[in-house]
Amino acid sequence: MIKTCVIGHPILHSKSPLIHNYWIKEHGLDGSYKAVDVACENLESGIRDLVEKNYRGFNVTIPHKESVMNLCDDVDETAQQIGAVNTVVIEGGRLKGSNTDAFGFIENIRSHAPEFSFAAGSVVVLGSGGAAKAVVHGLLEHGAPEIFLVNRTKEKALILAESCLAPDKVSIIDWDERSKILEGAAMLVNTTSLGMDGQAALSIDLALLPRDALVTDIVYAPLHTELLKVAKNNGHKIITGIGMLLHQARPAFNAWYGVMPEVSAELEKMVQS
Ligand code: ATR
Numbered sequence: 001m002i003k004t005c006v007i008g009h010p011i012l013h014s015k016s017p018l019i020h021n022y023w024i025k026e027h028g029l030d031g032s033y034k035a036v037d038v039a040c041e042n043l044e045s046g047i048r049d050l051v052e053k054n055y056r057g058f059n060v061t062i063p064h065k066e067s068v069m070n071l072c073d074d075v076d077e078t079a080q081q082i083g084a085v086n087t088v089v090i091e092g093g094r095l096k097g098s099n100t101d102a103f104g105f106i107e108n109i110r111s112h113a114p115e116f117s118f119a120a121g122s123v124v125v126l127g128s129g130g131a132a133k134a135v136v137h138g139l140l141e142h143g144a145p146e147i148f149l150v151n152r153t154k155e156k157a158l159i160l161a162e163s164c165l166a167p168d169k170v171s172i173i174d175w176d177e178r179s180k181i182l183e184g185a186a187m188l189v190n191t192t193s194l195g196m197d198g199q200a201a202l203s204i205d206l207a208l209l210p211r212d213a214l215v216t217d218i219v220y221a222p223l224h225t226e227l228l229k230v231a232k233n234n235g236h237k238i239i240t241g242i243g244m245l246l247h248q249a250r251p252a253f254n255a256w257y258g259v260m261p262e263v264s265a266e267l268e269k270m271v272q273s
Contacts, residue, residue, distance in 0.1 A: 002031040003054065004256050007038040007046060008061035015271050016059055019249045022270065023261040031257060038064070047071055050090070056256045057089040059249075065130060072097035081165060082133045087252040098255070101134035104248025106142055109216065111247070111263065112239045116214055119143035121186030126178060126202070128156040131218050132191040133164070140165040147171070148185070150178045152192075179205040186210075188231075190217040195225040202227050211235050218244055223272055242272055 006016040012035070020033035036058075038046035043064055050058055060068045065084040069075055072085060073094040079085045085097035109116060123144050125132055128151035139147060150173045151157035161170040173181045182188060188209060194202035196219045204227065209215075215231035220241035228238045246263045254260040 002029065002056045002257060003034075004031065004057055004059075005034040005036045005050065005055065006059040006061055007036050007043075007050075007064060009037055009039050009063060011035045011037045011061070014061060015245060016061075016249060018271060019246060019267065020253060022267050023253050023259075024257070027257070027259050027261070029257055029259070040064070040067070043067060044071060047088075047095070051093055051095075055090055057087065057252070059252055060086050060088060069097060071095060078102060078137065081163075082137050083163070084130055084133065086248065087255065089255045098251070099134065100248045100251045101131070101244070102138035102141065103251055104244040104246070105135050105218070106138040107247035107250070108241075108243030109214070109239060112243060113214055113237060116187075116237075117143075119145060122146040122148060122184065123187045123189065124148045124150060124173075124178075124181055124185045125189045125191060126150050126194075126204075127191035128153070128160045129191065129193075133160055135189055135191050135218070136160065136164050136170065140169060145169065148173045148181045150175060150181060180208065182206065182209040182213075184210065185213050187214045187216070190219065190225070190227055193219065195219050195227055197221045206231060206234055206236070209234075209236070212237075214239065217241050220245060242268065246271060 006014050014035045017033050017035050024031040065086055068085050075097040079097050079099035082099045087098045087100050089096045123139055147170045149157045149170050152175045157172045161167050193199050215236045216239040217225045217227050218241040219225050223240050232238050250261055
């Protein structure tokens with residue numbers, strides 16, 4: 001039996017068990033994937049417990065993605081660059097950390113808009129939190145020529161830009177300029193928590209965004225955020241955030257179970273409900 005799990009706090013609403021257990025069943029594997037609630041003060045002992053119980057690995061979610069890095073024996077280049085680990089493989093008691101969020105973001109776009117070229121033009125990224133770091137990493141790795149990084153707290157955008165793959169390709173834009181900077185962009189990505197159930201709405205005017213620009217939101221609850229609804233009405237191609245969650249899970253599953261799983265329409269539907 002290959003044991004895996006996700007650790008976080010809170011963890012009750014995580015969709016990861018549903019995704020991984022779907023693939024375990026689909027591939028007829030002898031495995032299990034649980035959600036394990038681990039509070040910040042118990043992170044080290046919680047992980048030790050998983051090692052002692054012979055877990056093959058685990059996912060890491062809020063609030064441990066950064067702090068878990070210090071507990072890993074190896075952290076791969078992508079995770080180091082992003083500054084966060086979301087996947088750990090346990091090998092001979094050693095913890096190997098990686099980050100699959102950038103992959104998840106890119107694969108979500110690729111699967112829903114295969115015709116889209118990341119090199120097509122500038123990308124406007126709203127937000128500079130953990131998710132933004134992965135999105136910017138993925139975009140730069142896939143040839144985005146220019147990124148306009150827009151964040152309420154400018155200092156955070158500056159730190160992100162300075163430490164990213166290609167600082168010369170990232171320009172920092174004031175939050176109040178977010179509607180104006182859309183002129184000529186090939187893609188708009190919301191990585192802020194605005195628009196999420198229970199959060200304030202994202203207020204942005206899409207009038208200047210070229211009609212052929214892609215609009216995507218990493219918020220997936222609700223699936224169709226106000227941003228995506230307005231973008232769709234304006235004629236933009238839209239991509240919801242649920243696919244990033246599904247695709248980021250694929251390399252983790254592959255690392256533990258040795259099978260690269262696919263995102264079927266059935267799985268996508270299951271995760272949305
Ligand atoms: P995650 O790891 O999911 O990206 P995070 O690190 O908490 O989450 O980042 C949340 C992002 O949403 C940040 O960019 C945050 O802006 P600040 O850096 O200024 O905090 C943004 N955000 C949250 N609430 C916001 C609001 N009311 N207005 C503008 N931006 C907001």
